Amino acid sequence: MTSSELELLARCRLFCGIPGEELPALLCGLNARRTAHCGDELLLAAEQGGRIGVLLQGRAQIVREEFSGARTLLACLSPGELFGEAFACASPNAALPHVSARAAGPCAVLWLDFGRALSACVPAEESRALVSNMLAVLADKNLLLNRRLEHLSKRTTREKLLSYLAEQARLCGSLSFSIPLDRQELADYLCVERSAMSAALGRLRDEGLISFRRSRFLLARDFQERL
Template identity: 45%
Template sequence: MDQIQIIAECPLFSGMTDMEIRGLVEEIRAIKKYYRKGEVLLHAGMVPGEFGIVLEGCIHILREEFSGSTTLLAQGMPGEIFAEAFAAAGEPSLVTVEAARDTEVLWIHFGRMMRRSGTGRAQQILVENMMQILAKKNLFLAGRVAHLSRRTLREKVLSYLGGQAARQGSNSFEIPFDRQGLADYLAADRSALSAVLGKLKKEGVLTFRKNHFTLLNEDVDAENAGKGGKV
């Protein structure tokens, strides 16, 4: 796929023509950089003036613990944006961003983008899109807090899966994590997570294969998550 098409899939440029996107990318002097698997794009504690758009490959967004361990918070695929909240706020990054495989990123300077001259259609769309992106990121983080605030791992799992079902409008859906990734997202041990999923499957609450899940009980939600025992 042409990289302009990938950039066009990024929510930041939603509603723009390819010509408008090319003009903006050139005017704000966006920079492409290539990273090998395992290479760090952004260290926790850095104040990024730029945010990134994944063009090729995949990134992992990690939280580094005091003990030296890391927790996977999210991953970014081609067309997805990252570090925009820290760049917008001018605050130190709370996360480390690492290339999960060989990856190419388009870096955009936030201040240069927002100070871009012009009040035309493309500029208006750009500002509106960025506001929506930041708002959705806040909602995403609020959702994760809601999942992690559940008392038991069973409740956390059902809260997350119920949220995914609601978001995708179906009781049968795929999640963006493998088993280890889901364990990291829920701040849980992988073996404990597997035990919970196995128990839920045995009870007829859900079925799953790899990252595809089907909730068999339409009433499964955060309020019902604790029923049927604790783990």
């Protein structure tokens, strides 16, 4: 691993409170393994085997694919973020959904055997920190899913877009912001047809509620009042 990747891990939520100089030994205890990928499948729920992944470079997506071939985007990952943690912590008999992690272009992943966090392979102090941090990660992911459910509960494509854009403005603390999704990813995330979404965006722009260029959006000053 490179020094920049170790610095990234030191800032990762999973390793919060663990001194950077202790990370190499801890990673060894977790049987860490680095792999490189390019646009392929990283992890299937049914095959995860207790592993969790930390994205080191590039972008990845968490997707659910239905038997019909329909695809739902659940989340986009940036370097330093985890995936597979819910499956790694689930009970052995849990019914796992058909969810997978996919590389969105070239990326590098660090795989960890999180089951070893409670074994003699990891010192007790670091073990407690890992478990506490993992609970925080799972709670954050649950809140993220709840926010997405709020968008999906809206009845129309227009309402879903307005809900999502209002949330992004709140998160950025500004009426001007960039979203982490391209048009197809946004349509998948909101479970709408891309053509219908593009038409709805055009109407919102014509009404003066929003302006946009690619993934950059600007909301009108009276955006909230006009909803």
